Amino acid sequence: MGTRELLLEAALRRLAESGPEALQARKLAAEIGASTMAVYTHFGNMTGLVQAIAAEGYDRFAAHLSAVPRTGDPVADLTAMGLAYRDFALANAHLYGVMFGTTEPGGHRLRAPDLTEADPLFLAGKEAFSLLVAAVERAGETGRLEGESAVEVAAQIWSVAHGYCLLELAGYFGPDGEGVRSVLLPLCRKLLVGSGDAPEAARASVERAAND
Amino acid sequence: MGTRELLLEAALRRLAESGPEALQARKLAAEIGASTMAVYTHFGNMTGLVQAIAAEGYDRFAAHLSAVPRTGDPVADLTAMGLAYRDFALANAHLYGVMFGTTEPGGHRLRAPDLTEADPLFLAGKEAFSLLVAAVERAGETGRLEGESAVEVAAQIWSVAHGYCLLELAGYFGPDGEGVRSVLLPLCRKLLVGSGDAPEAARASVERAAND
DNA sequence: GGGATGGCATAACGCCGTTATGTTTCATGT
DNA sequence: ACATGAAACATAACGGCGTTATGCCATCCC
Secondary structure: OOHHHHHHHHHHHHHHHHOHHHOOHHHHHHHOOOOOHHHHHHHOOHHHHHHHHHHHHHHHHHHHHHOOOOOOOHHHHHHHHHHHHHHHHHHOHHHHHHHOOOOOHHHOOOOOOOOOOOOHHHHHHHHHHHHHHHHHHHHHOOOOOOOOOHHHHHHHHHHHHHHHHHHHHOOOOOOOOHHHHHHHHHHHHHHHOOOOOOHHHHHHHHHHHHOO | OOHHHHHHHHHHHHHHHHOHHHOOHHHHHHHOOOOOHHHHHHHOOHHHHHHHHHHHHHHHHHHHHHOOOOOOOHHHHHHHHHHHHHHHHHHOHHHHHHHOOOOOHHHOOOOOOOOOOOOHHHHHHHHHHHHHHHHHHHHHOOOOOOOOOHHHHHHHHHHHHHHHHHHHHOOOOOOOOHHHHHHHHHHHHHHHOOOOOOHHHHHHHHHHHHOO
């Protein structure tokens, strides 16, 4: 395996096990038996390495969300997607933080203050977001959007999932899955059940997804 | 004014103007004409100074939310509170990040990995949260909670506001207040209007608050 | 007045990211 | 097959960071 891949693998492992402050050029290079220069040969600097980590994180995130099955009940699928979103964020807490810029390992900020639309990390985030938009569109075909576009509804769901996950990661929602029951699932209900012509069926869909 | 206050004031100014990486012991001390030791005499270490910044941020945040007037229409008040929440987060982006641990200046994490309920920052966050709970309780007296506790509903609103603000700060919701119209206010509607016995009146309340 | 205490300056230590420099390795073109 | 140039790499150094050790001095208390 190439040095670059070894470095990236070690970085992802250290990030998951020891947090962002463990991402140090000297430690990483030593861990794979190389000199510090390896980081600069393959990534330019530490910021480049962190960006590569974030890119890998977006790939895994997209794969995780894509793995949510389509059951023919798009509202249940959306709820399942929200739960899968939380699963990923909690299982990869530090990686999730790096992806969304809420963690700055060693003070290396990934995004420039004046971020542009062409920023590759920005685009990677939008790509993962597009999976959510597509799922909302499938639900929208059943006639539930009430004048809102799928992008707008997807952005609302994204806000809920993002905020919920960060607060649960910060420890504000008690141990284990208490927050899921009292916060996340009620939010899914209010977002997905409130509109449309079959509230009872939609509510049942949410419950069905919640029990898996 | 005491050295400690001068340091804190300079730190808050630098954080707002230049971001978290500007919080450096040497630079701050030089800015107020003192030696580096001043930081360690008054705050122990840089983590202590950042915690003091966060504490000040929570005070300002609570004051900002408390300034939202009570109009006798608790649903409109809640919507106004959500908008005030966004105002604070966007006007004090870096401070907001430090408060909620989404920004780690220089890699100094404020919260221990095993955060306890007694953590003063954790408690400060809960105190600001209690303002939201109280506002929800006032709305709940009009009979809208449908079996949910005020704490649960407040946690849902908090998730929405937190996630929305962080995503808007990350630049995902376009320029200016576009996200407010298409994401935040629709979320307020779905959270506040969906339940209760007077959906039309509640919807009007949200619109009224949105126009101020 | 004398001694303890706390605020402060100076200087140093160790670690970090980064870079300069020289060496090795390897693919490529003739 | 051999020369050549680029890429990968090791070593060592530089500057900046947080932090600490040490000593000075003002202040308060008995």
